[in-house]
Amino acid sequence: MTRLVRSITEMEGRFEEKWVLVSDDEPEAWASDRPLAIVGHETPRTTGPTRVSGAARYTTDVSLPGMLHVAALRSPLAHGRVTGLNREAALAVPGVRAVLDSTDTLSFRSRSGPLYAEPEHAGALLAVVAADTLVAARAGVKALALTIDPLPFVIDVDEAFRDQRIDGEIAEESRGDVDAALAGADVRVELTVETPTQLQTALEPHGAVGWWTEGELTCWVSTQGIFDARSELAKRFSVAPERVRVVADFIGGGFGAKQGAGVEALLAVELSRRTGRPVRFINDRHGEQLDAGSRPATRQTVRLGATGQGDLVAIDSEVLTSFGMTGWRAVNTPAMTLYRCANARGVEANLKLHLRQGNAFRAPMVLEGVTAVEQAMDELAITLGIDPLDLRRRNFVDVDQPSGLPYTSNQLLACYDRVAELSGWVGRDALLEPSEDGLLRGMGCATQIWWGGGGPPSHATIRIGGDGIATVVTGIQDIGTGTLTAAQMVAAEELGLPLDRVRVTGGDTRPNVYGPVAGGSQTSPSVLPAVRGAAAEVKRTLLQLAGDVFEAAPADLDLVNGRFRSSDGALDEPYTEVTGKLGNATVDGSGMRGANPDGMRANTFGCQVAQVAVDPGTGEVRVEHVWAVHDIGRVINPLGARSQVEGGILQGMAFALSEEVAFDPTTGVPTNAWLDDYKIPSIADVPAMTIAFVDVPDTALNNVGAKGLGEPPIIPTPAAIANAFRHATGRRALALPLTRARVVETLA
Ligand code: MOS
Numbered sequence: 001m002t003r004l005v006r007s008i009t010e011m012e013g014r015f016e017e018k019w020v021l022v023s024d025d026e027p028e029a030w031a032s033d034r035p036l037a038i039v040g041h042e043t044p045r046t047t048g049p050t051r052v053s054g055a056a057r058y059t060t061d062v063s064l065p066g067m068l069h070v071a072a073l074r075s076p077l078a079h080g081r082v083t084g085l086n087r088e089a090a091l092a093v094p095g096v097r098a099v100l101d102s103t104d105t106l107s108f109r110s111r112s113g114p115l116y117a118e119p120e121h122a123g124a125l126l127a128v129v130a131a132d133t134l135v136a137a138r139a140g141v142k143a144l145a146l147t148i149d150p151l152p153f154v155i156d157v158d159e160a161f162r163d164q165r166i167d168g169e170i171a172e173e174s175r176g177d178v179d180a181a182l183a184g185a186d187v188r189v190e191l192t193v194e195t196p197t198q199l200q201t202a203l204e205p206h207g208a209v210g211w212w213t214e215g216e217l218t219c220w221v222s223t224q225g226i227f228d229a230r231s232e233l234a235k236r237f238s239v240a241p242e243r244v245r246v247v248a249d250f251i252g253g254g255f256g257a258k259q260g261a262g263v264e265a266l267l268a269v270e271l272s273r274r275t276g277r278p279v280r281f282i283n284d285r286h287g288e289q290l291d292a293g294s295r296p297a298t299r300q301t302v303r304l305g306a307t308g309q310g311d312l313v314a315i316d317s318e319v320l321t322s323f324g325m326t327g328w329r330a331v332n333t334p335a336m337t338l339y340r341c342a343n344a345r346g347v348e349a350n351l352k353l354h355l356r357q358g359n360a361f362r363a364p365m366v367l368e369g370v371t372a373v374e375q376a377m378d379e380l381a382i383t384l385g386i387d388p389l390d391l392r393r394r395n396f397v398d399v400d401q402p403s404g405l406p407y408t409s410n411q412l413l414a415c416y417d418r419v420a421e422l423s424g425w426v427g428r429d430a431l432l433e434p435s436e437d438g439l440l441r442g443m444g445c446a447t448q449i450w451w452g453g454g455g456p457p458s459h460a461t462i463r464i465g466g467d468g469i470a471t472v473v474t475g476i477q478d479i480g481t482g483t484l485t486a487a488q489m490v491a492a493e494e495l496g497l498p499l500d501r502v503r504v505t506g507g508d509t510r511p512n513v514y515g516p517v518a519g520g521s522q523t524s525p526s527v528l529p530a531v532r533g534a535a536a537e538v539k540r541t542l543l544q545l546a547g548d549v550f551e552a553a554p555a556d557l558d559l560v561n562g563r564f565r566s567s568d569g570a571l572d573e574p575y576t577e578v579t580g581k582l583g584n585a586t587v588d589g590s591g592m593r594g595a596n597p598d599g600m601r602a603n604t605f606g607c608q609v610a611q612v613a614v615d616p617g618t619g620e621v622r623v624e625h626v627w628a629v630h631d632i633g634r635v636i637n638p639l640g641a642r643s644q645v646e647g648g649i650l651q652g653m654a655f656a657l658s659e660e661v662a663f664d665p666t667t668g669v670p671t672n673a674w675l676d677d678y679k680i681p682s683i684a685d686v687p688a689m690t691i692a693f694v695d696v697p698d699t700a701l702n703n704v705g706a707k708g709l710g711e712p713p714i715i716p717t718p719a720a721i722a723n724a725f726r727h728a729t730g731r732r733a734l735a736l737p738l739t740r741a742r743v744v745e746t747l748a
Contacts (some may be wrong), residue, residue: 629693
């Protein structure tokens with residue numbers, strides 16, 4: 001029985017109630033102690049050979065007959081007014097088919113842009129040129145011979161604050177009486193920290209190939225959300241969603257920056273509509289590093305008040321975010337939720353600066369908030385003379401304080417215990433002994449909190465035919481996380497088939513099997529329960545058919561590892577004895593994610609410990625080891641999960657040590673918007689990593705017991721590293737990243 005119910009859905013902390021389709025036939029959650037044959041066992045990702053052999057088709061690989069190529073003209077100034085563009089000269093370049101700039105009336109709806117006459121950040125799109133070849137398109141851009149007048153710009157936080165360049169309302173949330181509690185506290189600490197602008201730097205840049213044909217629209221997009229891209233294209237171009245097909249076979253990362261269709265798809269489709277040709281618009285690396293979004297820089301002041309025993313009595317957090325011209329506010333989430341505290345206040349303002357637009361980047365806002373709150377907690381532990389992990393245990397809280405709702409599961413205390421045991425935390429002061437290599441060593445910790453419970457709507461279908469291969473259709477776009485492999489494992493587990501009898505597809509809206517955007521750590525907890533539901537339906541039918549073929553009672557049969565078995569063991573036949581009789585018929589099943597439990601919040605938790613070695617002479621900080629323990633409910637694929645944590649740690653480490661957009665203060669233009677001088681880590685920077693999971697299924701949340709893992713691993717890493725630096729050196733660098741210059745200055 002299928003029903004429509006109202007259910008709360010959540011994406012990166014934004015809650016919404018919607019109608020969702022649910023099924024009464026959804027399987028019960030797997031019991032925690034139930035042995036599973038495939039789920040929970042290390043499984044190499046099944047797309048591996050396709051990826052490493054080069055056979056995988058990414059959006060950048062799509063090549064169609066007659067396809068045009070797009071080159072972009074971007075603003076060389078942080079703020080300016082275009083005074084001249086020679087369109088005729090561009091159109092006269094051999095091979096150039098179309099030019100668009102801000103004077104063109106586009107056929108899609110847009111509030112502003114995406115082509116500007118008065119750009120408000122360096123790299124903003126001014127014009128695009130479509131040509132038979134990329135070389136011709138670039139020549140066309142050059143022929144435009146841009147002239148542009150500079151206008152005044154503001155990229156400095158202090159200047160913007162002084163001028164009160166604030167976007168919208170200042171957000172304030174609070175409970176209790178923070179001022180009184182701070183005044184009455186036995187101890188107080190106050191810390192102002194800064195976090196840098198970080199660029200997503202996905203290996204595959206943003207891009208799309210758009211093809212408009214007779215009112216049908218096909219678009220290959222490097223996106224985290226094929227269905228969001230479909231609805232965006234449908235809405236903007238006023239086409240029915242059913243006539244729009246979005247394909248993303250393989251995606252070379254997104255990290256939050258690739259939600260929806262993106263400006264590249266909109267312009268590719270527009271140009272295709274005008275020229276009648278398929279059009280490819282892929283950002284070049286400089287364009288990507290200039291104008292594909294960012295994690296905005298923050299300045300945060302955190303005040304904590306506590307009793308002499310270490311019980312928090314007040315948390316006060318003030319945040320300035322440098323978001324570009326507009327953005328949302330969530331940096332104070334950790335201040336309001338991470339620890340038990342009756343009096344808490346968060347104030348948050350976005351400064352309007354002439355910077356590229358900020359957008360989602362792996363744990364957007366929460367990573368920044370944790371980075372400040374967890375350094376303040378470290379200072380509080382030092383002030384009180386309490387072990388930093390003990391301080392955190394002491395202030396552990398098992399409800400979501402802003403809503404008052406309990407968590408579906410929370411194994412944070414177990415994470416603390418396990419990470420302490422793995423890292424040898426209690427003996428960490430031994431690192432402070434002078435060492436032969438002259439490096440200063442120390443260890444620090446930080447807590448992780450994030451959502452990641454997923455929810456409906458999310459669907460899957462499974463079809464098995466005469467060849468015995470079960471094909472799972474999902475709306476998953478696997479952005480590199482291994483979710484397709486996890487779906488294959490869940491399907492094989494429930495069906496009772498070996499892994500290689502199951503095929504999983506995703507990345508295409510044509511079958512119209514909906515999956516959510518690969519964001520907010522929601523794919524696994526949303527889609528896998530739907531996959532399991534579909535598999536359960538197929539298995540029920542297969543057992544009935546086996547009853548017909550073997551003249552047995554279906555209830556007495558099971559399908560295990562590809563064999564039908566009776567409970568007394570007398571019958572033991574390969575499943576192909578049944579599927580082989582299907583001929584051209586198929587057995588089909590469909591599944592859907594059930595509603596989230598009422599009156600509960602689903603969150604992930606964790607703790608990381610970092611060990612650093614600091615060279616006081618050169619200022620170099622090396623992360624020597626990171627220990628990470630997370631609570632993500634049931635771990636579907638331990639191999640894939642560990643790999644996800646490794647990536648998060650590296651990205652968090654780079655945020656703490658090397659990634660930062662530098663600007664020329666005289667022009668407001670980024671000086672390092674390339675890959676050679678914008679420092680993401682290389683293999684030589686990889687620290688030792690010890691990764692573990694508490695692995696207790698969240699049976700209240702969904703039928704597979706899994707929570708998400710996309711975002712959690714990056715969240716505590718920067719604060720753990722900053723705290724390790726403090727432990728090693730006795731100093732705290734108030735701004736990240738801990739570049740050599742900043743370290744030398746801090747230690748001086
Ligand atoms: Mo969000 S940063 O796309 O998970």
